[in-house]
Amino acid sequence: MAVCFDDCRLDIDARRLFRGAREVHLSPKAFELLKLLVESRPRALSKNDLLERVWPGVFVSDASLARVVNQIRSGVGDSARSPRIVRTVHGFGYAFVAEATEERPLTRATPRGNRSCSLVCGHREFLLTDGDHILGRDPGAGIWLDSPKISRQHARVTVTGMRATIEDLSSKNGTSVRGARISAPVGLEPGDEIQVGPFTLVFRIAVEPRSTETEIASHARAADGKRRRLSSASGSKAG
Numbered sequence: 001m002a003v004c005f006d007d008c009r010l011d012i013d014a015r016r017l018f019r020g021a022r023e024v025h026l027s028p029k030a031f032e033l034l035k036l037l038v039e040s041r042p043r044a045l046s047k048n049d050l051l052e053r054v055w056p057g058v059f060v061s062d063a064s065l066a067r068v069v070n071q072i073r074s075g076v077g078d079s080a081r082s083p084r085i086v087r088t089v090h091g092f093g094y095a096f097v098a099e100a101t102e103e104r105p106l107t108r109a110t111p112r113g114n115r116s117c118s119l120v121c122g123h124r125e126f127l128l129t130d131g132d133h134i135l136g137r138d139p140g141a142g143i144w145l146d147s148p149k150i151s152r153q154h155a156r157v158t159v160t161g162m163r164a165t166i167e168d169l170s171s172k173n174g175t176s177v178r179g180a181r182i183s184a185p186v187g188l189e190p191g192d193e194i195q196v197g198p199f200t201l202v203f204r205i206a207v208e209p210r211s212t213e214t215e216i217a218s219h220a221r222a223a224d225g226k227r228r229r230l231s232s233a234s235g236s237k238a239g
Contacts, residue, residue: 003038004122005100006085008076010038017075024075029054030068034076037086037096044087044095069094099147099198117164119143119157119194119201128164133157135196136169149173149197157188162205164188173197 002011009018012035017024026034032054037045051060054068069086072078078085085098103124119126126133126143135143138152145154151171158165167185168175176195177186188194188203195201 002103002123003100004103005038005098006076006078008085009123010034012038019075019077026071026075027068030071030075033065033068034072037094038100041096041100044089044093046093048093050093099149101146101199102144117159117162117203117205120204121145121199121201128157128159130159130161133159134169135201143201145196145199147197147199150199154196155194158185164203166194171196 001013002009004010007020008024011017015031017026017031017034033050036050036053047062047065051065069088070080073080073083073086076085080088083097085096087095087097089095101122101124117128119128121143133142134153134156135141135145135150136152136154137146137148137150138144141153143157151169151173153169154171155166155168155175158167165185165187166175166177166182168182173196174181176182177188178192179195190203190205192203193200194203
């Protein structure tokens with residue numbers, strides 16, 4: 001799983017942090033602390049909780065914790081005076097406060113036929129099968145967009161074959177397609193940009209390549225047909 005925030009991408013499974021196109025190298029403890037804060041967002045974690053979970057069974061001072069937090073802030077381009085990502089909760093601990101989106105593995109079945117449609121948002125791609133797909137802040141939404149500017153059930157994309165429409169679900173901040181705010185269901189065309197809160201999603205239709213097996217079968221049928229024609233012609237001459 002990976003989490004994107006600000007101009008950063010935290011790949012938790014690969015244990016890698018990128019800021020833009022540049023990889024940022026954190027110490028193992030700094031990575032664990034950032035991972036813990038990200039996974040607990042937006043809840044603030046106490047210093048004692050952080051010390052016990054990042055340095056289990058080891059006595060570590062608050063000053064050591066502060067140094068690791070400063071390393072994280074330096075890596076992600078944040079500051080203690082004007083925090084955008086890691087906030088100090090004075091007298092308590094720290095909290096991850098940046099807007100973030102999770103990249104989840106695609107688990108939906110591949111659509112029928114040799115074409116598929118999807119929504120692309122940054123590094124993520126959501127395959128769209130026939131039926132309804134909810135965009136929203138609710139973790140159970142098919143297209144999960146984690147931001148306080150997104151309603152729990154913000155909009156709905158409905159797919160029928162290769163036809164797709166989108167409608168706003170009376171969201172607080174609205175939904176825009178091709179730069180215009182919508183008030184009724186709107187049909188989507190390849191390349192259309194959908195704006196919901198701070199997120200831009202692009203509607204795409206992809207043509208899947210024909211399989212090698214199908215190509216071989218086609219050539220085999222053609223060769224068989226040629227042999228039959230030659231056999232028929234030879235029989236006619238012999239007669």
